[in-house]
Amino acid sequence: MAGNAVTESERELHGLRFPMPTEPLRFFQPERGIGTAAFWDGAQAGELRLVRCGACGYWTHPAGPRCARCGSADLAPAPVSGRGTLFAWTVSLQAFLPGLQPYCLALVQLDEQEDLRLTSQLVEVAVEDLRAGLPVEVVFVDGAGGLRLPFFRPLR
Numbered sequence: 758m759a760g761n762a763v764t765e766s767e768r769e770l771h772g773l774r775f776p777m778p779t780e781p782l783r784f785f786q787p788e789r790g791i792g793t794a795a796f797w798d799g800a801q802a803g804e805l806r807l808v809r810c811g812a813c814g815y816w817t818h819p820a821g822p823r824c825a826r827c828g829s830a831d832l833a834p835a836p837v838s839g840r841g842t843l844f845a846w847t848v849s850l851q852a853f854l855p856g857l858q859p860y861c862l863a864l865v866q867l868d869e870q871e872d873l874r875l876t877s878q879l880v881e882v883a884v885e886d887l888r889a890g891l892p893v894e895v896v897f898v899d900g901a902g903g904l905r906l907p908f909f910r911p912l913r
Contacts, residue, residue, distance in 0.1 A: 769850055773884045775861045781899045782906065783854060792820035795834030800905045805839045805895045807873070808832050816873045839895030840912065841867040844874055846887055865893055865909050881910040 787797055792808075799806030808820040812829035816837070823830050844866040850859045861879040866872075879887075880896065892912035897905045 770848060770884045773848070773859060775859070775878075775880050775882055777880045777896070777910070778898050781901045783901045786902060786904065792822075796820070797904075799834065799836065800897060800907050801903075803897050803905070804836050805875075805907050806834045806836050807867075807875075809835045816867075816870045818873060818875060837867055837869050837873075839867075839907075841865045841875075841893055841909070843879070843887065843889060843891040843893055843909075845889070846879060848884065861887070863893075863909060875907075878906075878908045879910065880908050886911065 787793060789797060795806050795808065807816055807818045809816050809832070810824035810827060810829050811831035811833060813824060813827040815824055815826040817825050817832070820832065822832075824832060842865070843863055845864040847862050848859060849862060852858070861882070861884075863877055863879040865875050865877060867875060879893070880898070882891075893909040894912045895907050896910050898908045900906050
């Protein structure tokens, strides 16, 4: 294959955009538990909440029973800014659910802490604009059954 040959996948990606959904998205309902309730309650309220250690201030996601840095059990949910940078991404062209459009699965590094990352979807962006370090902000998208989902879009 020639070095400049364009693959079929690259042709499919050219000009692809990931718009803000206009209808509630169908997703599996998340399991609410001791480690996830604050996250989903925050999303319902339009706020991104993660767990922070009261002893050392370290943010932990996903939440666990103890601080990943100091081992303290003094953990509590707290809001984060919802701003960060695009750390990594992949584009899914496969519709795993009927009617699902191509989407961009993103790993976002939040501004609060260097190793604090959240997996989400990226919206309001074109494939050509994706790059590591792209500044992003959280935006909440309605899902089926009243669920609100934290997605990210380029910082405005």
